[in-house]
Structure formats: C-alpha cells, structure tokens
Amino acid sequence: MNGTDLHKTAADCAEELPGARLEHPFVPDWEVCKVRGKVFMLMTDVPGRPVVILKADPGEADALREQYSHITPGYHMNKKYWITLESGEGVGKEFVGELVTDSYRLVVAHLPTAERPVDPRTYGTGTRAAR
Template structure:
C-alpha cells in the first residue's frame, strides 16, 4: 500500500509525540512543525499541501544508502545535507520505515545531548 503524504506526516507526528521529553512548535515559519528533544531538532514536518515531506537526522552512511535505495528519500531540506534526509510519499515508503527513522533521529539527537539535559523540553 502506497503511503500518502498526509499519512506520512501523521505517522511522523504520532511517533514523535510518544517519545519522552519532546516539544514542538513553529520557530522558523508557520509551514514548518519542528520537533525537538532537549532543545535540539530531530524532526521537521513541512505543512505545505504541495510538498508533504518530513525531515529527520540519520547517520551519514545510512542516509546515503537510503537515498540510493528509495527515490522518495532525498537530501535533507533546510538542514545539513550529509546528516539529514527528507521523505516524501512513495510506494517504497512504509509505516515501519517512517516510525523507525523518526525514532532513530530522536535517538541520534538525544545521544548528542548531555545526560542531565535529555528530558528537558524546549
């Protein structure tokens, strides 16, 4: 089953909302819903009906591998192109992949935060 842009974004949001210490808001523009852990971005949901994408952090080699295997995964929009990827709707994008990438992004970002700050929101 092909995942739609709307479902992609709902899955990303619901996955992020279930993780501890997560906050979100629109600090850059009203079309970007930004999710953070301990004040650091791990997910951006683009609220534009013409461009329903999400952007997550990934290990550089894994990100490159994903881009090679999935045409709906591209270099990250808005952020460092080596460490971030953007996902759009596509037949090769599954609910499991979306959930895993959001959770992995959260873990990568949380691991970079000193332990005493990890459950702080903002």
C-alpha cells in the same frame, strides 16, 4: 502512504518519544520537533509535496538515499546529516516510525548525559523491518 498520512504518522511517532515537543518557531507551515531544545524532525510542504526532514547518521543517510527513491538529501539542511522523506509506495508506518526514532536517538546521544530522557544506545532499538 500519501503526504497527509506521512505527516500524521511522523507526528504521532514523535509525540510518543520521551521529552519530544512540537513547535512552530519559523512560520506556521513548518512543524519542528525537538528534544531538550534540539531539532530532530521538521515537517513542511516542498512545492506541493509534504515532506519529513530527519537527522541521520551520514553512512546510513547515504545508504538510504541510494536504496529508496523517496529519500533525498535534507531540504534546507546539511545534506550530510539530514534526509528528506517523501510519501509514496513502499513508505509505510513502520518505516516512518523507525526513521523518526533513529533521528531522535541521534540527537539524544549528543545531549549531556544528565539531560537525556532515554539511553540512546538502547531506546527503540531492534531489527529493521523490511521496507
């Protein structure tokens, strides 16, 4: 998957998530996806490389960074809770969708129960596909 496809795939996945909104609160080249006002995904170019920045459980973030060369600590974000995904071989549509959905679920889980558009314990869960 190339960088353009990475951004499009991530944006398409985010668009399907209940209550998700795409905004440009910073500068035009930063796209930010929020649910109920809380950020769960950012997309931009990091010196010529399109990236997607996502929230991740700290243990899972460490494991993802160790396992995949295309995943690094969150660019301009708390490195413990955020990851940066770059395009490349082995980065497929299903994998991107899972990471975006996981990020969304983590953010939704911290919303007050009355504001949650979905139950984060069950929404989008399933077994991880081979990456």
